[in-house]
Amino acid sequence: MNKRYETIKRAKDGAFKYFGLFCTFFGLIMLAIFIGNILFEGLGRLSWDFITSYSSRLPEKAGILSALMGTVWIMVMTALLAIPGGIGAAIYLEMYAKRTRFGNIVELNIANLAGIPSIIYGLLGLEIFTYQLQMGGSLLAGAMTLALLILPIIIVATREALKAVPRSLIEASFALGATKWQTIRRTVLPAASSGIITSVIIALSRAIGEAAPLIVVGALAYVPFVPTSPTSDFTVLPIQIFNWVSRPQKAFLVNASAAIIVLLCIVFFMNAIAVYLRIKKKIKY
Amino acid sequence: MAEKLKKAEGSFKIESKDVHLYYGDFHALKGINLSMLENTVTALIGPSGCGKSTYLRLLNRMNDLIPDIQIKGQVLIDGQDIYQLKSSEIDHLRRNVGMVFQKPNPFPKSIFENVAYGLRVNGITDKSFIENQVEKTLREAALWDEVKDKLKKSAFELSGGQQQRLCIARALAIEPSIILMDEPASALDPISTGKIEDLIFQLKKDFTIIIVTHNMQQAGRVSDFTGFFYLGELIEFDKTKKIFTNPSKQETENYITGRFG
Amino acid sequence: MTHLDSELKMLKADIIEMWRLVINQLEKAKESLTNFDRDLAEEVVENEKRVNSYELKIDRDCENIFALFQPVATDLRLVLASLKICNNLERIGDISASVADFVLDADQDFNKAILDHTRVLEMHAIANEMVADSLEAFDKEDTRLARTMFKRDKMLDKIDEAALDLVMECIRDYPDQVRNTLLVMSMIRKLERVGDQSKNIAEEIIFYFEAKVLKHKKKKQKEGDE
Numbered sequence: 001m002n003k004r005y006e007t008i009k010r011a012k013d014g015a016f017k018y019f020g021l022f023c024t025f026f027g028l029i030m031l032a033i034f035i036g037n038i039l040f041e042g043l044g045r046l047s048w049d050f051i052t053s054y055s056s057r058l059p060e061k062a063g064i065l066s067a068l069m070g071t072v073w074i075m076v077m078t079a080l081l082a083i084p085g086g087i088g089a090a091i092y093l094e095m096y097a098k099r100t101r102f103g104n105i106v107e108l109n110i111a112n113l114a115g116i117p118s119i120i121y122g123l124l125g126l127e128i129f130t131y132q133l134q135m136g137g138s139l140l141a142g143a144m145t146l147a148l149l150i151l152p153i154i155i156v157a158t159r160e161a162l163k164a165v166p167r168s169l170i171e172a173s174f175a176l177g178a179t180k181w182q183t184i185r186r187t188v189l190p191a192a193s194s195g196i197i198t199s200v201i202i203a204l205s206r207a208i209g210e211a212a213p214l215i216v217v218g219a220l221a222y223v224p225f226v227p228t229s230p231t232s233d234f235t236v237l238p239i240q241i242f243n244w245v246s247r248p249q250k251a252f253l254v255n256a257s258a259a260i261i262v263l264l265c266i267v268f269f270m271n272a273i274a275v276y277l278r279i280k281k282k283i284k285y
Numbered sequence: 286m287a288e289k290l291k292k293a294e295g296s297f298k299i300e301s302k303d304v305h306l307y308y309g310d311f312h313a314l315k316g317i318n319l320s321m322l323e324n325t326v327t328a329l330i331g332p333s334g335c336g337k338s339t340y341l342r343l344l345n346r347m348n349d350l351i352p353d354i355q356i357k358g359q360v361l362i363d364g365q366d367i368y369q370l371k372s373s374e375i376d377h378l379r380r381n382v383g384m385v386f387q388k389p390n391p392f393p394k395s396i397f398e399n400v401a402y403g404l405r406v407n408g409i410t411d412k413s414f415i416e417n418q419v420e421k422t423l424r425e426a427a428l429w430d431e432v433k434d435k436l437k438k439s440a441f442e443l444s445g446g447q448q449q450r451l452c453i454a455r456a457l458a459i460e461p462s463i464i465l466m467d468e469p470a471s472a473l474d475p476i477s478t479g480k481i482e483d484l485i486f487q488l489k490k491d492f493t494i495i496i497v498t499h500n501m502q503q504a505g506r507v508s509d510f511t512g513f514f515y516l517g518e519l520i521e522f523d524k525t526k527k528i529f530t531n532p533s534k535q536e537t538e539n540y541i542t543g544r545f546g
Numbered sequence: 547m548t549h550l551d552s553e554l555k556m557l558k559a560d561i562i563e564m565w566r567l568v569i570n571q572l573e574k575a576k577e578s579l580t581n582f583d584r585d586l587a588e589e590v591v592e593n594e595k596r597v598n599s600y601e602l603k604i605d606r607d608c609e610n611i612f613a614l615f616q617p618v619a620t621d622l623r624l625v626l627a628s629l630k631i632c633n634n635l636e637r638i639g640d641i642s643a644s645v646a647d648f649v650l651d652a653d654q655d656f657n658k659a660i661l662d663h664t665r666v667l668e669m670h671a672i673a674n675e676m677v678a679d680s681l682e683a684f685d686k687e688d689t690r691l692a693r694t695m696f697k698r699d700k701m702l703d704k705i706d707e708a709a710l711d712l713v714m715e716c717i718r719d720y721p722d723q724v725r726n727t728l729l730v731m732s733m734i735r736k737l738e739r740v741g742d743q744s745k746n747i748a749e750e751i752i753f754y755f756e757a758k759v760l761k762h763k764k765k766k767q768k769e770g771d772e
Contacts, residue, residue, distance in 0.1 A: 099352055168390035172452070175345060176403035176459060177380035186406065191393055479548070486549040505614035506549060529613035 035264075042257025050258055054224045055240065059251030064259050066223040067240035070139070071208060071266070073227050074236055077143035078150065078207050083200055085147070086154030093155070094162040095184055113152035121149045122216030130218055137218025140230040145217050146210060150203040157202070161195025162188060194277045201274040205267045211238035237263045297361075298323040298463065298493045299344065304358035306339060308351070313339050315517045316358070321510065323462075326485060326494045328508035328525065330501055332545065335514040337497045341465050344495065345382040346375050362463065380407060383456035387468040389448035391440035391455075396432050399440045399451055403459035418458055426454035427484055446477025453484065457492075464488065466496040470503065482507050501541055505529050513537045550615045554624060557607050561628050561635075564600035565681045568635045571597065571642040572677060572740075576670045578646055579733070582655045590646035597639030604632040620754075627754040631684070634743040634750075638677060641736045641743075645670075648729040656726055664712045666730050666737070669705045672698060673740035680747045689755050695741075695748035702741035709734045 053063025093110075097103045125145030135141040165188050173183040189196070214236060221243040223235045237259055244256035297320040306314035314336045321327045329337040342348045343360060346367060359366050367378055380403075391399050400419040409415060419436075423429040428450045432443070440451055449469060456464055466485070470478040485494060485507045498504050504511050505525060512522040513536070521528065521537045532538045539545050571590055578587035608629045611617060617625050661667050676698050683692040713731045717724055749760045 166390065168386055168388060169392060171347065171350070171384075172386065172390045172392065172455075173402070173406070174350065174376075175347065175379055175384035175386075176406060176455065177376040178402075178406035179376055182406045186402070187392060483548050502616055505616075525614060526610045530609050 038257045038260050038264075041254055042259075042261050045254045045258040046261060050255075051262070055222055055235075059247075059249055059255055062244075062252075062255055064237065064240055064262060066226055067235050067237045067259070068262065069226045070219075070223065070234035071236045071263075073139050073230075073232075073234060074143055074146065074214075075204060075208060077139060077230060078146040079200070079204060081143060081147035082150050082154055082203070086151050086200070086203075087158050087196060089151070090155045090158035090162060091184060091188075094159050095180065095188070110152050110155050114156055118149055118210050119212045119216060121145055122213030124148065125213060125217045135231070137220065137233055138231045139227055139234045141217050142214050142219055142234065142236075143230070145213050146207045149210065149213060150207050153203040153206065154199055157199030158192075158196050161192040161199060164195060165191045194280075197277050198274045201270050201277075205270045205274075208267060208270075209238055209263070211236070211242050214239060215242075296323075297321060298363065299495075300359075300361040301340075301343070302359040302361070304340075304343065304356070304360060306336075306343065306348070306357075307355040309353045313517050314343075317519050319512055319519055319522055321493060321495065323493050324489055324491070325509040326489050326496065326507055327510045327512065328504035329495065329497045329512050329514060330499075330504050331514035331520075331540070333499075336517040337512075337514040338467055340514065341467055341495060341497045344463070344465055345379050345384055346370075347384065349375065376407075380459050381461050382463045382465060383459065383461035385449070385453050385456055385464065385466045385469045388472045389445055389452055391443075391448050391451050394440065395437050396440050396443070396451060397436040400454050400458050403455060407459060419454075422454045422457040423451075425457050425488070426450045427480065427487075428454055444477070446473050446480060449473060449477070449481060450484065453481075453488075457488075461492070463493045463495070466494065468497055468499060471499060478503070501529075513540060515540070550611075550617065550621065553607075553611055553615065554617075554621060557604070557611065557625070557628055560600065560604055560607065561632060562681065562685060564597065564604065564632060564635055565677075565684070567593070567597055567600065568639045568642070569674065569678050569681065571639055572670075572674045575642040575645040575649070576667070576674060578649050579656065579661070579670070580667060582649070582652070584650060587646040587649040591643050591650070594639055594643040597636060601632050601636040604628060620757075623754045623757060627750040630750050631747050634747050638740055638743050641740055644736050645733050648733050652726050652729055654723070654726065656730070657720060657723055660716045660720060660723060660727055660730060663716055664709060664727075664730050664734065665705050666734055669702060669734060669737050672701055672705075673737050673744075676741060676744040680744050680751065683748065684751050684754075687755050689752050692748040692751040695745050699741035699745045702738050706734055706738040 050063045051068065052065050053061065054065050055067070056062040089110075093103070093107065097106075122145060125141060125148065129135045129141035129144050130137060133141075135144075169187055169191060170183055173187045174180075178186065219239055220233050220235050221239060223233060225232075227234045241256045241259045241263065244252040244259065247253075300320040301317055304314055304317040305312070317336075317340060319340075329341065331337045339348065343356070344362070344367075348354055348356070356368060360368055362378070362382065370378060392402060394402070397419055400422055401415050404415050404418060420429060420433075423432060428447060431447060432451075435442070440448060443451060449472075453464075453469075469485075470481045473481065482503065485496065488494060489509075496504075496507060508525045510522065511525040511528040513520045513528065513532075513534075515536055521532055521534045523533070527533075528537060529541060532541065571593055574586050574590045574593075577583060578590065608625050611625050615621075676695060679691055680695060682688065709731060713727055713734075716727045716730075720727065752758055752760055
């Protein structure tokens with residue numbers, strides 16, 4: 001009786017272990033299949049020419065230059081818009097804002113904003129930036145739309161990083177006669193820096209993969225030039241990929257795979273920086 | 286008692302008159318009248334939640350950081366009511382009233398920069414002055430010999446006791462006249478505690494020190510005066526010798542003999 | 547130097563000062579007896595107040611040190627020893643004042659022959675020396691010197707035991723000096739106590755420096771410790 005109970009207990013324990021193992025590996029295997037498939041299809045197409053050529057109707061001549069440069073432009077501009085705004089808002093909410101009913105509503109809304117589907121942001125950008133502010137389908141309109149998209153993510157994550165700064169450090173700074181701003185600049189921000197940078201990078205790597213809002217705002221699928229100013233028309237990698245995937249020719253699919261590899265490389269690289277910073281700059285209290 | 290002391294030993298460095306403090310609806314301090322003489326060590330003892338830390342944090346307006354707080358009464362430092370100060374003068378007050386916290390809390394910076402922090406935020410840029418001041422205060426905190434070869438190293442490389450002495454040096458660097466200590470040795474081992482206590486004894490020459498402690502023996506060892514807080518009231522305040530040999534209130538006696546409640 | 551160290555140093559200094567005062571009192575008492583110096587005797591009686599105030603101060607200091615510092619080990623033994631030594635010293639102070647009082651009670655000069663015959667001055671000299679030597683033992687941490695107290699106390703006891711017969715002889719030989727002779731007898735009884743007090747002090751000194759308790763032990767054991 002007792003022995004049987006023991007056996008069943010052990011069997012259950014073992015069974016759960018393997019179930020967990022399966023769940024873990026399921027995700028990993030799917031990712032490996034996906035990446036393997038992409039690499040298998042696209043790696044052969046990847047070449048210097050592919051990166052330095054403009055898009056073309058002929059699949060073997062087509063490249064991603066304008067999309068890649070558009071992505072770089074969009075990323076830099078989004079970062080310039082979203083980072084100061086996001087960090088500033090987070091500092092205000094965390095360090096200055098009083099805990100009032102209004103403050104609580106603002107906070108709740110920011111958390112909700114982070115969960116809104118990206119296409120809605122595209123519609124917002126279309127209405128405000130493209131039409132009302134008459135920016136058209138420019139880089140600026142796209143960057144502002146993406147900045148809006150990632151702002152709540154940066155705010156929420158930065159606030160978490162600021163919250164993680166021990167209260168004792170902040171008190172120590174005040175006790176030495178520092179003002180609030182001196183305390184923020186000399187103590188809070190340095191101590192939260194790795195967390196903030198990580199959150200920014202993760203937000204940007206989300207923005208880099210977005211196609212839908214940019215399409216809505218009016219990014220083009222075919223751009224035979226490199227953008228030269230924030231008012232230029234543009235395209236980005238995800239749109240280029242989306243465009244190629246929707247073509248009937250098999251060769252364009254191969255092009256799409258190659259472009260995906262480039263996009264993945266950028267995203268992985270950014271995530272690697274985030275991980276590096278998290279490990280390297282981690283401060284123990 | 287207070288009046289007698291005043292006549293006998295000169296004027297008070299810190300005076301609080303009928304101070305009440307509320308956290309929201311909670312009446313945390315109930316009419317505290319307490320005065321401290323210059324260059325003395327005053328220990329505040331009492332069970333957790335009795336208001337002793339709250340009272341301590343009143344003296345450099347550290348409680349201002351807490352929302353929903355209300356303070357009545359007068360707190361005079363060098364004769365000036367610190368609750369009449371403009372908010373822009375509070376950092377000036379905190380320069381005069383240094384504070385050492387319960388857990389060592391060095392900044393994630395070098396040992397040197399930790400001590401220099403207070404000077405820098407107070408607008409001092411003269412490099413040689415800062416260097417001299419850092420050395421001087423590290424010596425005062427009896428830490429110089431242990432750290433002089435690694436000033437550029439992170440403060441986190443120091444032991445807990447050394448970190449706390451660094452925090453004391455950091456507070457001394459801006460030359461306050463009062464030092465508040467909130468259970469400064471509660472996170473330290475006995476040897477480090479002993480060093481901190483000796484340091485307090487040495488610092489008494491130049492500073493007025495108020496120390497909150499859970500450790501009654503510590504209050505006995507380091508202080509000249511002791512105040513016993515209970516449920517937001519100052520039950521008894523007297524010379525430490527008197528409190529520890531013959532307290533006048535039964536509550537005090539029960540607390541210090543460990544027969545509490 | 548820690549706070550406790552400085553307190554202990556002050557305590558020790560106070561004890562030594564009290565000790566010197568008591569030795570001084572004994573010397574003056576003896577001198578007033580030898581020279582029949584009434585003024586000096588009066589000074590001794592008057593100074594007894596100072597000895598008492600030292601005792602009160604040291605008692606209070608010890609109480610504070612216990613309450614504030616909770617001394618342990620050698621520090622604890624110092625405070626405990628100080629507490630008891632100052633008690634013993636106060637008694638010795640009382641004895642010197644009593645001797646001076648007896649001098650004041652005398653109706654005429656003490657006859658040199660009576661003083662010599664009863665050995666009271668010799669006894670006084672031994673007692674004074676014992677107190678002075680015990681201070682030296684305390685100050686120089688000399689427990690060997692402290693241990694000599696036990697033998698010297700025996701000498702005082704012998705003089706004391708012999709005193710009754712000698713005093714009776716004196717009363718017979720000098721019938722005009724009965725009062726003074728009886729005063730001398732009282733002095734001898736008092737001075738005998740100085741030996742006991744010094745012996746107690748010696749035990750405290752040994753307890754302080756060696757952490758050995760010698761009280762209520764047989765003589766052999768005490769000397770065996772040497």
